[in-house]
Amino acid sequence: MSGRNAFSNNNTTVAHDLVVAQKRKQTRNWEKSNPARRYLIPVDVRDEVAALAEALMENVDPLACVLFDYAETCHTRGTLKFKPRLNPKGRKHTLTWEEADTEPIQLQSRRHRSVKRTDTPFHSLKGQTAAYRLGTERHVRLRVIAEAYNLPLADILSAFFRHSIRAFRDGKLKIRREPVVMQMQVRGWSE
Numbered sequence: 001m002s003g004r005n006a007f008s009n010n011n012t013t014v015a016h017d018l019v020v021a022q023k024r025k026q027t028r029n030w031e032k033s034n035p036a037r038r039y040l041i042p043v044d045v046r047d048e049v050a051a052l053a054e055a056l057m058e059n060v061d062p063l064a065c066v067l068f069d070y071a072e073t074c075h076t077r078g079t080l081k082f083k084p085r086l087n088p089k090g091r092k093h094t095l096t097w098e099e100a101d102t103e104p105i106q107l108q109s110r111r112h113r114s115v116k117r118t119d120t121p122f123h124s125l126k127g128q129t130a131a132y133r134l135g136t137e138r139h140v141r142l143r144v145i146a147e148a149y150n151l152p153l154a155d156i157l158s159a160f161f162r163h164s165i166r167a168f169r170d171g172k173l174k175i176r177r178e179p180v181v182m183q184m185q186v187r188g189w190s191e
Contacts, residue, residue, distance in 0.1 A: 036061075036131035037139060040154040045161050046130040052165060056175060061133040063175070064161070068138055070173055071160030075145065080163050082156070084149045132157075 053063045074080035134142070146156045167173035 034133050034135060036133045038129045038131045039157050040129050040152075041158045041161070043128055045158045048165050049130075049161055052168065064132040065134055065138065066175055067161050067164035068134055068142070068157070070167065071163045072138075072141060072145075074163060074167075075160075080159075082149050082151070082159065084151055 049064060049067065050060055053060045056063065071080060075082075142153055142156060142160075146153045149156070164173060168175065
């Protein structure tokens with residue numbers, strides 16, 4: 001019988017014949033092809049999504065994708081409808097000019113005044129944004145819906161998340177894990 005005896009005392013050559021794993025260079029290709037996009041969503045919605053992910057012992061990004069898909073399906077069916085309204089704080093105007101033949105206007109010179117605090121203090125956006133890896137296809141569909149209603153992306157995404165979380169709490173949405181079957185392939189053989 002040819003071959004090595006695995007039970008012999010002289011088995012130092014067996015360890016030398018084993019293939020050592022090669023160290024691979026980390027390329028981050030997946031992160032490059034699936035960028036995280038930041039959305040300015042309310043803090044309470046962001047925290048609810050994170051809490052649900054923690055309760056399900058799941059990462060936030062796959063959960064965000066599931067919540068988005070469910071809400072988008074409801075929107076397509078017509079069970080989730082948006083009623084956009086004008087935001088009184090969001091008034092904007094532009095300045096234009098035209099030539100005129102009027103009398104000159106005398107402007108009074110102003111002295112520099114001390115800086116007063118305004119009623120609406122500037123708030124930092126730190127902690128109010130959340131980044132999700134929804135993928136390019138979902139982001140494009142989100143953009144299309146937001147443009148159809150002339151609303152910001154974050155408003156649509158927040159409404160989607162709220163709708164899905166409410167459906168999950170009411171028992172209308174069930175989130176389950178499905179096993180992924182990996183296909184085996186032959187890497188090599190010996191005779």
